[in-house]
Amino acid sequence: MEKNTEIVIFWFRRDLRLMDNTGLIQALHSGYPVIPLFIFDEDILNELPKNDARVSFIYQSLINIHLQLKKYQSSLVIKRGHVATVFDELIAKYRIKKVFYNNDYEPYALDRDQKITTQLAQHNIQVQGFKDQVLFEKDELLKDNGTPYTVYTPYNNKWLKALIPERHAVKPLAQQPTKNFLAFETLAPSLESLGFIKSKLTVRPPQLNDLNEYELHRDFPAQRGTSYVSPHLRFGTISIRAVVSLAINTNSTYLNELIWREFFMQILAHYPHVVTRNFKPAYDGIIWRDAPEDFERWCSGTTGYPLVDAGMRQLNQTGYMHNRVRMVTASFLCKHLLIDWRLGEAYFAEKLLDYELSSNNGNWQWAAGTGCDAAPYFRIFNPTLQLNKFDKELSYVQQWIPEYKTNYIPPMVDHKFARTRALETYKRGIKR
Secondary structure (H helix, E strand, C coil): CCCCCEEEEEEECCCCCCCCCHHHHHHHCCCCCEEEEEEEEHHHHCCCCCCCHHHHHHHHHHHHHHHHHHHHCCCCEEEEECHHHHHHHHHHHCEEEEEEEECCCCHHHHHHHHHHHHHHHCCCCEEEEECCCCCCCCCCCCCCCCCCCCCHHHHHHHHHHHCCCCCCCCCCCCCHHHHHECCCCCCCCCCHHHCCCCCCCCCCCCCCCCCCCHHHHCCCCCCCCCCCCHHHHHHCCCCHHHHHHHHHHHCHHHHHHHHHHHHHHHHHHHCHHHHCCCCCHHHHHCCCCCCHHHHHHHHHCCCCCHHHHHHHHHHHHHCCCCHHHHHHHHHHHHHHCCCCHHHHHHHHHHHCCCCCHHHHHHHHHHHHCCCCCCCCCCCCCCHHHHHHHHCCCCHHHHHHCCCCCCCCCCCCCCHHHHHHHHHHHHHHHCCC
8 A cells, every 4th residue: 555545443342343443433524544553552461471362362253254344345454562652653654644532431542542542743744533332421311410420320220311222323335434443454463473372261142132130030049030241231242322222122131231331431531530439538547458368269269168258169160150159259369358348359350251341340338338339337248148048959059169069168268257357347447
């Protein structure tokens, strides 16, 4: 391609699909040839293990896009490096008019995007971001007095009232603009050449065919009652509009779970301090136990509480944990062991295939009682009662704890003792 040919770039990030991709559609309507780009960001990658399953999933999703682009005589440019350096290389190679992307709301991404916008502006290159991974951004749904919602139910009501199915419908990739992909061919790099190796863990495809009875089965970890859509929303291999459109017509309980996701996203956007601190400053006085051996037993699934241990082993072996069990394991760490929720959050962030900062943080602070609209500190899940209620036949437990019937360990802490200790610690620590 001639250097004097003007082009635009669409920068893939957390939107790894061609279908219903807001920023990509806008780029294709720009009137300029579009180069699709993905950057493996070294500022993120350098903190990950070489066999990180999420990187393997991202890579395979990129290969799928690369192959789809062949239909349009185009390719996906896949780079690894520091984002600023990669853009310097692209500026030297192409005459770039504009860079399009879809907005990301996590603190690191916001900082990175601001720096890149400043960098590109120095070369008279415009940058434009679009709403794509949520239906409503942080300032679109506010209280009547202009402040953010910090309680879920009124936010949910406002969200549902603002929802207009026609306006928030899936946007097809129109036939005409696809001709605007720049015609070029390049080879996709191998995963190994990017510094990684293929993980043995895989991301399940979403199970969205039958959500009609979702609320009847979703709490039972031995049943296939959940959608497995969370990693696909996290990395954008499916659009939020597609999932919401389906939920509107099939199941209101499932739709509420999607609204929780956006609730926590706007909490993170309005209150970024939650990344490292309690949402509620009143809880800053809680004295967490420094108990690395207890934490290790929780991590390895050897607490002696079957539902907790099954959940942690499922997480360690598959990168996934059933949502009901996530609540039980998180409550156990914070309440039974009195270990800082931030340690549990970091462990989940390392292991979960569907890790998303806002949801992970919001749910951990919910379990600890320190977050917005959190479970009250005196609500302490009884892991044994939870087991009897949601895995009565022990199907889930025996799947992940093969020694359960033969050589299973006793509980590491007595429930009654742990509950009393937690209540006393919270009472002393909470500032009135």
